[in-house]
Amino acid sequence: MSRAEIFSNIRRGLGRGEASAEQKAAVKARLDQHKANLIPMRAQLPHHEQVALFKEMALEAAAEIIELTDIHEVPAACEAWLANREINELIAASDSQITALDWQSTPRIQLNHRVGKVGDIASLTTSFAGIAETGTLMLYSRQESPTTLNFLPDVHMVILHEKDIVGPYEDAWQKLRSSTAGTMPRTVNMITGPSRSADIEQRLQMGAHGPKELVILLISDSQ
Amino acid sequence: MQTSAKRHQVGLFVTCLVDMFRPSIGFATIKLLESAGCDVNVPSTQTCCGQPAFNSGDKATSIDIAKQTIEAFDGFEYVVGPSGSCISMLHHYPELFAESDPWHARATALKGRAYEITSFLTDVLNFDDILASYEGVATYHDSCSGLRELGVKQQPRTLLAKVANLSLNEMEESETCCGFGGTFCVKYPDISNRMVENKSANIDASGANTLLGGDLGCLLNMAGKLKRQGHAIEVRHIVEVLAGMTDEPAIGDANYNLGKAV
Amino acid sequence: MQIESPAFKENARIALHDVDLQKALGNLKAGFPTKRAAAIERMPEFDSLRDEAMQLKNHIIENLDLYLEQFEENVTKQGGHVHWARTSDDACKTILDICRQVGAKTVTKGKSMVSEEVNLNEYLEANGVTPVETDLGEYILQLRGDHPSHIIAPAIHLNLEDVTEAFHEHHGRPRSSDPAVLMQEAREMLREKFVAADVGITGANFCVAETGSTIIVTNEGNGDLTQTLPKTHIVITSIEKVVPTLEDMTLFQRLLARSATGQEFTVYNTLSTGPRRADDQDGPENFHVVLVDNGRSEMVGSEFQDMLRCIRCSACMNHCPVYGSVGGHSYGWVYPGPMGSVLTPKMIGIEKAGLLPNASTFCGKCESVCPVRIPLPKLMRHWREDEFSKHLSPKAARWGLGGWAFFAKRPSLYRLLSKGANRALRLMAGKKGRVTKLPLAGGWTDWRDMPAPSGKTFMEQYKQQQR
Numbered sequence: 011m012s013r014a015e016i017f018s019n020i021r022r023g024l025g026r027g028e029a030s031a032e033q034k035a036a037v038k039a040r041l042d043q044h045k046a047n048l049i050p051m052r053a054q055l056p057h058h059e060q061v062a063l064f065k066e067m068a069l070e071a072a073a074e075i076i077e078l079t080d081i082h083e084v085p086a087a088c089e090a091w092l093a094n095r096e097i098n099e100l101i102a103a104s105d106s107q108i109t110a111l112d113w114q115s116t117p118r119i120q121l122n123h124r125v126g127k128v129g130d131i132a133s134l135t136t137s138f139a140g141i142a143e144t145g146t147l148m149l150y151s152r153q154e155s156p157t158t159l160n161f162l163p164d165v166h167m168v169i170l171h172e173k174d175i176v177g178p179y180e181d182a183w184q185k186l187r188s189s190t191a192g193t194m195p196r197t198v199n200m201i202t203g204p205s206r207s208a209d210i211e212q213r214l215q216m217g218a219h220g221p222k223e224l225v226i227l228l229i230s231d232s233q
Numbered sequence: 234m235q236t237s238a239k240r241h242q243v244g245l246f247v248t249c250l251v252d253m254f255r256p257s258i259g260f261a262t263i264k265l266l267e268s269a270g271c272d273v274n275v276p277s278t279q280t281c282c283g284q285p286a287f288n289s290g291d292k293a294t295s296i297d298i299a300k301q302t303i304e305a306f307d308g309f310e311y312v313v314g315p316s317g318s319c320i321s322m323l324h325h326y327p328e329l330f331a332e333s334d335p336w337h338a339r340a341t342a343l344k345g346r347a348y349e350i351t352s353f354l355t356d357v358l359n360f361d362d363i364l365a366s367y368e369g370v371a372t373y374h375d376s377c378s379g380l381r382e383l384g385v386k387q388q389p390r391t392l393l394a395k396v397a398n399l400s401l402n403e404m405e406e407s408e409t410c411c412g413f414g415g416t417f418c419v420k421y422p423d424i425s426n427r428m429v430e431n432k433s434a435n436i437d438a439s440g441a442n443t444l445l446g447g448d449l450g451c452l453l454n455m456a457g458k459l460k461r462q463g464h465a466i467e468v469r470h471i472v473e474v475l476a477g478m479t480d481e482p483a484i485g486d487a488n489y490n491l492g493k494a495v
Numbered sequence: 496m497q498i499e500s501p502a503f504k505e506n507a508r509i510a511l512h513d514v515d516l517q518k519a520l521g522n523l524k525a526g527f528p529t530k531r532a533a534a535i536e537r538m539p540e541f542d543s544l545r546d547e548a549m550q551l552k553n554h555i556i557e558n559l560d561l562y563l564e565q566f567e568e569n570v571t572k573q574g575g576h577v578h579w580a581r582t583s584d585d586a587c588k589t590i591l592d593i594c595r596q597v598g599a600k601t602v603t604k605g606k607s608m609v610s611e612e613v614n615l616n617e618y619l620e621a622n623g624v625t626p627v628e629t630d631l632g633e634y635i636l637q638l639r640g641d642h643p644s645h646i647i648a649p650a651i652h653l654n655l656e657d658v659t660e661a662f663h664e665h666h667g668r669p670r671s672s673d674p675a676v677l678m679q680e681a682r683e684m685l686r687e688k689f690v691a692a693d694v695g696i697t698g699a700n701f702c703v704a705e706t707g708s709t710i711i712v713t714n715e716g717n718g719d720l721t722q723t724l725p726k727t728h729i730v731i732t733s734i735e736k737v738v739p740t741l742e743d744m745t746l747f748q749r750l751l752a753r754s755a756t757g758q759e760f761t762v763y764n765t766l767s768t769g770p771r772r773a774d775d776q777d778g779p780e781n782f783h784v785v786l787v788d789n790g791r792s793e794m795v796g797s798e799f800q801d802m803l804r805c806i807r808c809s810a811c812m813n814h815c816p817v818y819g820s821v822g823g824h825s826y827g828w829v830y831p832g833p834m835g836s837v838l839t840p841k842m843i844g845i846e847k848a849g850l851l852p853n854a855s856t857f858c859g860k861c862e863s864v865c866p867v868r869i870p871l872p873k874l875m876r877h878w879r880e881d882e883f884s885k886h887l888s889p890k891a892a893r894w895g896l897g898g899w900a901f902f903a904k905r906p907s908l909y910r911l912l913s914k915g916a917n918r919a920l921r922l923m924a925g926k927k928g929r930v931t932k933l934p935l936a937g938g939w940t941d942w943r944d945m946p947a948p949s950g951k952t953f954m955e956q957y958k959q960q961q962r
């Protein structure tokens with residue numbers, strides 16, 4: 011009932027019945043084209059400048075960045091960071107990137123692969139793109155990377171390769187479409203810094219319901 | 234002096250508030266226009282721009298008044314008024330008529346010729362030959378319609394910069410509405426009061442001894458508040474200062490020559 | 496929520512004298528407008544983005560039925576369900592039905608103004624389902640039995656002490672006046688609720704036709720927990736939120752946070768597409784989208800069509816001197832400020848909401864900051880026209896206007912009227928140069944003096960000079 015009424019109201023307002031075949035085709039074409047709208051100059055930079063911008067913007071959004079040259083340095087970097095806070099458990103995505111690392115050499119942290127649970131202190135996931143424009147990470151849900159890891163723990167550590175940094179959001183959408191063969195995953199997260207709220211007297215407090223800290227392990231792969 | 238043939242033919246849109254409350258603004262406007270090389274006439278068939286009706290949702294009356302105003306200013310090269318608000322209203326006239334209506338074209342033509350005074354002097358005539366002097370520290374309130382509908386912002390400041398001995402201290406939030414809003418100030422008096430209180434606090438904090446603006450409605454509102462609060466700040470329309478016609482007491486100040494006038 | 500819009504004037508008067516409220520409202524100005532200005536400074540293309548956003552929204556509205564069909568088709572393809580709700584009642588019933596199907600006792604809720612609009616919480620509660628608000632601001636309000644006074648900062652009307660008291664009373668912990676401690680308290684309290692909930696309800700900022708996705712934009716992450724942990728995720732949103740593609744959504748994303756909070760980007764921008772996939776380890780098993788109409792479809796093709804562009808950023812109210820003076824509750828319904836003054840009459844009727852579109856000086860600040868360039872003053876004026884043509888505006892005002900119009904249309908009589916008023920005011924003012932009490936204009940002289948005319952009318956003097 012509602013549906014028919016809503017559609018007939020809209021069409022009456024537009025002064026037409028069902029759209030013409032032509033108009034339908036035009037809409038279809040627009041949907042298939044994925045045409046970008048205006049992209050700010052800020053996002054259109056050579057890659058090394060995108061990396062610099064990403065860092066600047068992510069730091070501004072209160073993320074922490076640990077720069078590494080090789081992904082194999084990740085376990086030690088995590089261990090050092092967590093040990094500093096006396097955290098000894100890390101709940102991690104089961105991405106091959108993470109599982110392929112040598113976690114035996116870091117006995118001070120216990121690595122578990124599972125979904126996030128209430129009470130988890132720290133998690134580790136990968137990020138398939140970094141967006142320079144605003145220092146934003148893009149992650150998506152799949153078997154190896156459950157969404158709860160991105161939200162329940164107090165600390166979210168994220169691996170990002172510099173080569174995966176793009177300028178504008180538009181490039182991230184293209185990258186997403188090609189990595190997921192055109193089907194949207196259940197959840198796509200764009201994350202810019204740790205959780206916060208200013209709901210009490212407009213005073214900004216970090217760590218509302220999501221992670222209180224966002225640590226980006228930024229890998230240059232320069233070797 | 235230019236010859237009469239080459240001078241711009243300007244119709245002065247006096248505005249009701251200037252007519253009734255402060256004629257000197259009208260005369261100062263004429264003086265400025267004349268010194269900028271215009272011949273000025275004041276059509277006697279003009280009344281109000283129609284804004285009270287327009288903003289009260291009375292479209293029929295707005296249309297009648299618009300037609301009357303369009304006719305009153307037929308044949309003038311330009312229509313100029315000392316008010317961003319009333320001139321903005323003239324710019325709304327085309328909206329009142331269907332595009333197929335011949336009045337629509339006439340309204341559009343009027344819109345193209347209608348200017349607020351400081352914008353006309355600056356943007357159209359490129360005139361800044363201001364010979365006035367004013368001893369004082371002024372602050373300038375940007376009235377809403379002029380600012381947002383006609384883009385009047387820099388023009389008054391450009392002209393004021395030419396006034397000898399005058400310095401300008403910008404207030405905080407010079408672009409925030411003073412709470413006048415035509416009938417708003419009597420329909421929602423306590424909200425209007427809060428807005429003008431905020432305004433007077435900003436004016437006071439600017440350290441200026443003179444408040445200038447381009448719309449008499451707003452100036453009456455702000456002067457009324459400042460005087461009620463006991464501030465000594467003088468309130469004047471910008472053209473009075475630009476034309477060097479500041480002999481008359483400021484808005485809301487005492488000592489008008491009552492006996493002689495009535 | 497009770498409709499209190501007819502009492503706008505009384506509400507406003509009380510609000511203006513409410514010291515605590517005025518203190519709380521004081522936080523607004525230094526917050527949002529200043530930050531917005533700074534963010535825009537850093538984005539030189541901002542105005543061009545606004546132009547494109549306006550055009551894109553217009554294109555969407557011209558093809559609204561087609562994009563909605565595409566959206567529905569793609570949600571369904573991904574295993575989700577789309578429900579259409581013509582009215583608030585339809586929306587509430589649909590959601591209750593879903594809750595009952597899954598045997599829900601409690602539902603967690605992310606912030607959603609559409610759910611406020613349809614009065615969902617009260618409906619669910621009355622029918623035995625307990626809603627738990629999870630946005631910090633909304634949570635505080637729920638504890639207090641209060642309603643949002645702002646569309647993105649719902650508790651902007653409260654001060655720290657109010658939160659301290661509410662938390663002390665409901666959490667039974669010692670009083671704290673440290674916002675960080677209070678937030679931590681809410682975080683702990685809500686963790687269990689997130690896990691225990693059977694259904695999670697969120698709003699949506701946009702619905703992407705291309706993919707059948709909905710997106711929420713939040714800073715806290717509460718919306719993400721709300722929609723990830725329970726078995727069922729219900730999105731309640733409205734029909735004008737549809738956008739064609741991800742790229743099109745991005746255009747609005749670039750505008751939204753900057754216009755709203757002045758952030759470069761909101762912390763979490765999360766897209767949801769259908770239920771969890773077969774091999775996903777978490778996420779909801781059911782995904783429902785309830786598309787609410789509530790008068791929007793009738794705005795298509797009407798003089799209010801431009802309002803359908805609204806992306807609910809709140810910039811208009813953040814910059815509105817009237818909102819800043821009286822706060823959101825004075826408006827008496829869900830949507831306050833300039834956008835509310837246009838929407839509310841559509842949703843609750845101009846008879847009840849007539850005072851709202853009149854409560855504007857038409858200063859135009861709202862339009863000047865609106866990211867999709869909605870001509871808000873013009874739309875408020877349309878409501879005044881509607882009111883005038885239905886003879887709903889106050890009698891005294893109509894008579895006054897009628898009398899004035901009679902003269903304004905007759906130049907020579909108008910001269911006489913001005914002359915008369917000019918003399919009367921000057922006489923009343925005497926030597927003081929201003930009138931302190933004016934019959935029939937108490938609204939003016941209660942608060943300020945009326946400067947007296949400085950001499951004869953301009954027209955009189957001009958005529959004398961010409962002679």
Ligand code: SF4
Nearest residue numbers: 805806808809811865
């Ligand atoms: S009307 Fe414009 S400024 Fe106001 S909330 Fe909507 S989009 Fe934002």
